[in-house]
Amino acid sequence: ETGVTQSPTHLIKTRGQQVTLRCSSQSGHNTVSWYQQALGQGPQFIFQYYREEENGRGNFPPRFSGLQFPNYSSELNVNALELDDSALYLCASSLPQGAGETQYFGPGTRLLVL
Amino acid sequence: KQEVTQIPAALSVPEGENLVLNCSFTDSAIYNLQWFRQDPGKGLTSLLLIQSSQREQTSGRLNASLDKSSGRSTLYIAASQPGDSATYLCAPLGGGADGLTFGKGTHLIIQP
Numbered sequence: 001e002t003g004v005t006q007s008p009t010h011l012i013k014t015r016g017q018q019v020t021l022r023c024s025s026q027s028g029h030n031t032v033s034w035y036q037q038a039l040g041q042g043p044q045f046i047f048q049y050y051r052e053e054e055n056g057r058g059n060f061p062p063r064f065s066g067l068q069f070p071n072y073s074s075e076l077n078v079n080a081l082e083l084d085d086s087a088l089y090l091c092a093s094s095l096p097q098g099a100g101e102t103q104y105f106g107p108g109t110r111l112l113v114l
Numbered sequence: 115k116q117e118v119t120q121i122p123a124a125l126s127v128p129e130g131e132n133l134v135l136n137c138s139f140t141d142s143a144i145y146n147l148q149w150f151r152q153d154p155g156k157g158l159t160s161l162l163l164i165q166s167s168q169r170e171q172t173s174g175r176l177n178a179s180l181d182k183s184s185g186r187s188t189l190y191i192a193a194s195q196p197g198d199s200a201t202y203l204c205a206p207l208g209g210g211a212d213g214l215t216f217g218k219g220t221h222l223i224i225q226p
Contacts, residue, residue, distance in 0.1 A: 004157075033213055042118070042203055043158070045213030056212055090157055092214075102148065103214060105158040 004093050004106035012112045013081050021076045021109045023091030031096050032074040033103065034066060037088040049074055050096060086113045116141045116208055118217035126223040129196060135189040135220045137204035142182050144206040148214065149178050149189050151200040158203065162189070194224045 005024045013019050025032050031050045035043035045058035049068035063079040072093070078085055088110050092103040117140045127133055137147075146165045150158040162178040164171045164187070170179045177190040187204055201221050205214035 006157075035213070035216075040218070042205075042216030042218050043214070045215070048213055058213060088155075092158075102160050102163045104160060105150075107157040110155070 004091060004104050006089075006091050006106040006109050008109060009107070010110045010112075012114065014114050015081055015083060017081050017113075018077065018079045019081060019111060021078075021089050021091075021111070023074045023076070023093075023106060025072045025074070025091075025093030026104050029093035029095060029104070030072050031094050032068055032072065033092045033094070034074070034076045035090040035092065036060075036085075037090060037108075038084075039087070043090055046076070081113045083113050086111060116144075116206060116212075116215040118204060118206065118215050120202075120204060120217035120220050122220060123218065124221040124223075126225060127194060128225045129194060131194050132190070132192050133194055133222075135191070135202050135204075135222070137187040137189070137217060139185045139187075139204075139206045139215070141206075141208065142185050144182065144208055147178075147180055147187050147204060147206045149176075149187075150203045150205065152203060152219070153200050161202075196224045196226045198222065199224050 033048040034046040037043040048056040052068045065077045068074045088108045090108045092105045094103045095101040119138045121136045148163045149161045162171045164180040175192040180187045201219040203219040205216045
């Protein structure tokens with residue numbers, strides 16, 4: 001059984017650019033959530049995908065968008081990057097959240113916006 | 115809106131001590147609560163999950179309790195070891211698809 005994987009591990013972008021981060025969920029998990037963790041803070045919920053549909057969203061602007069594919073892998077896209085978008089982006093997979101299942105996190109992608 | 119507070123923010127103790135990490139949350143309408151550890155620059159490792167109907171959950175030297183009505187959870191670490199050094203985060207899961215809400219964590223250092 002493979003765990004949650006994310007790519008790339010590190011990324012440097014400039015303000016105004018766009019970025020795509022990728023996540024492969026743990027085998028058998030059909031729900032993927034994305035979180036942003038700024039330095040010294042706890043992770044903040046961005047959004048969740050279940051069966052290729054967004055079914056929950058935190059307090060993030062529309063320039064944060066995502067996709068989930070039929071194999072349950074997922075992408076996080078951020079447009080018009082701002083300096084404050086510099087953070088560790090974490091992906092977590094689980095069985096549907098309504099079942100109260102454990103969420104398993106990947107190693108994260110460290111994004112630096114200059 | 116759920117808010118999570120973890121006390122203390124940082125803790126440094128000698129190896130072998132038993133210790134308690136505290137977590138409080140403002141909205142008691144939760145499905146479950148997870149405790150995680152995070153090593154510097156790394157992702158989160160799930161330690162324990164307590165369902166809202168449970169009072170306690172144990173895994174090895176770790177024991178987590180949950181008092182949903184008072185909005186409190188504690189993580190007890192027995193016989194601490196230097197390898198336990200990490201940041202510990204608690205995260206209740208609310209209804210629907212709201213995602214986990216995290217505190218800022220407790221930064222734990224176990225001195226050899």
